[in-house]
Amino acid sequence: MLGSLWLIPILCLAGAVLNLVLGALKAPKFLVTVVGVGSIGAATVATYGALWEYLHQPYVEIIERYFTWISAGEITVNASLQLDPLSAVMLAFVSFVGLLIHIYSVGYMHSESEAGYGRYFAYLNLFMFAMLLLVLGSNLPVLFVGWEGVGLCSYLLIGYYFEQPWCAAAGSKAFIVNRIGDLGFLLAIFATFAVFGTVEFNEVFAAAAGHPHQYEGAATMIALLLLVGAIGKSAQIPLYVWLPDAMAGPTPVSALIHAATMVTAGVYIVARCNVFFRLSPTAMVVVAIVGGVTAIFAATIALVQNDIKKVLAYSTVSQLGYMFLAAGVGAFTIAIFHVVTHAFFKACLFLGSGSVIHANSGEQDMTRMGGLRKYLPTTYWTFLVATLAIAGIPIFAGFFSKDEILARAFVAGATDLNGFGDVYRVLWYLALGGALLTAFYMFRAVYMTFHGSFRGGEEAEHHLHESPRSMTVPLIILGFLSVVGGSIGFPGQLFHKTGWNLIEDFLHPVILPLGDAHGAAAATENAVHAIGISTEWLLVAISIAVAVVGWLIARSFYIGKGAFALPRRLADRLPGFYRFLFNKYWIDEFYSALIVMPVHRFAVFLWRIVDELIIDTLFINSAAFTVELTGDLLRFIQTGNVRNYALAIAAAVLALAAVLW
């Protein structure tokens, strides 16, 4: 399949176009299902075919050029795709998780109208096209097409239930907030071209890595601009506000776009452009701070949310923070590792929550659930497994990636990475606190949803049912991956076995060695081996202890005889703090007052004063009025009397003669 990488995204695009037509024709859902799932299935087969060949070849990166896309003066941009270890990893899980979620959607969306069903799958296929293009693009502009494409599909799918104003508003919010980030991304592309004269990844990175000192300043600028884009797309502080609202979309969309794939694009671009970041200690520490602070900040909000999808949304923001933290301490491969494991367990959690919502006829409030374990056994067990994974309980997937991130953050602090050791030490504590909170709020969700007794009333209880096979099978597969997915990043160094950490070895070529042993870069590369095995074991023990403590607190809070009593007392004891968290730190209100309202008022000013008063009234209407008034006055000259005209002509001739005399 190598040599025809284009086939992978194009199959998805074909599915999208076909489904758009089928949806417009109100074709039977069966057809839409065949096209929608079939096209992604074919793309997945094509992906794994290509990956299979790729793994059997000695090449590190394969670049396929198709045609010159933009050619203007010195600017040349090729439409080209690239397969290297990083895109291979992304490709592998994006297509596979995407396929599972397409299958799940067949069950979840079955009660939609024909037109809505077609529209849904068209958007979802289009999303896959854009995401695969993003992952495969071999230069910044091609990547940017995918980047904007996923943003567009995110907007369309968040606003899928656009008849409800708040859903349409959530879509707009996501789109607009992302625009802020995209501006940074666009500027980064321009800056890259201005500095390097090309936007092809391999050429740019080779140049930057070859002359670290020459490009350090430029790299800092480009890295920070890229980070702005990444912050928008990956919902980090301060642009995270769109992601919780994005839960207005159908739950499989939340699973695919707002948990597993699109939101990790920010992490992907940071890992892809790791050369820029490693050249710049400033950019690195900024990435780490954004990630670490977001990780704990979002986790605290998730503590008190009652909407099951909101909990998962803030959890996603928090986990993305861990990925940025990993990138910020130089552990780019670990960041991608966490992207992969997170895709498995978070997709599983979201699909599980979708199954719960489906069974509860659309109810998302966990205070009206409880005891669902006996009605939804498959959902329960897969949800529990994914929770164990995200909480960081050993042998489950999330443990390996999160433990590595914590360890690397500790190492960064201990080795005084780039001279920012104090910052990294603080971030390690924050990350550790975040891990505790993660375990707590996830088990809180499990206990509130699946344990205890049902609180939604008898009639709702009557309707409870396990979801259809098309929904449970993806859950089981993702649950399975949430258990074993971590093995690809097994920390072999703990057992004196290098080579057990498959993903790290596989991704290693993406981390280009920098030319002349640059300070910042050398520090990150050597940091791995800076602490002893016993310290590493201690760190593992700490991260396990933190996860277990969080679990136990949740257990004592939300299960058994005193369920809900303890948290309620805590909330009563600290009413201000509780309201602070429950209202999400009033960040939305803060943005509203600081940015949205002034902009709105300014827009009203432009509308009422500048447009309506100055332009419309003063310029346009007054010009027309002047012409009309002049005409009104002058028309009395036209008497209709021929002799008057003759007199006027004669007088004029006389006057002319007098003038010319």
Add this chain to the structure above:
Amino acid sequence: MTPAELVPVPYTWVLALSAILFAIGVVGVLLRRNGIAIFLSLEIMLNSANLAFVAFAYRFATGHVTAAAALDGQVFVFFVIAVAAAEAAVGLALFIALHRLKDSIDVDRANILRW
């Protein structure tokens, strides 16, 4: 009488006559209401112009100009007469139409095309 006794009419006299005729025509156009009368006044104006052409042709024929140039003014008169004939055809047709409409060719009564 011998040729020496023939005193030529100075061309300025002819021009003065042309001016007088023109003024009479203008006054006639402005003051008369009868369409035909206006028309006649118009013809007087045209012919005063013809007279001026001839006067200038006579004037310049005695100078150092070529014969062809001296004929210019004379020839132009024929053009004016031709155009005046065409104009008379159109004008009279208009007055016939006006008369059918209003039973009169008083131009003051044809005044509905106004504000």
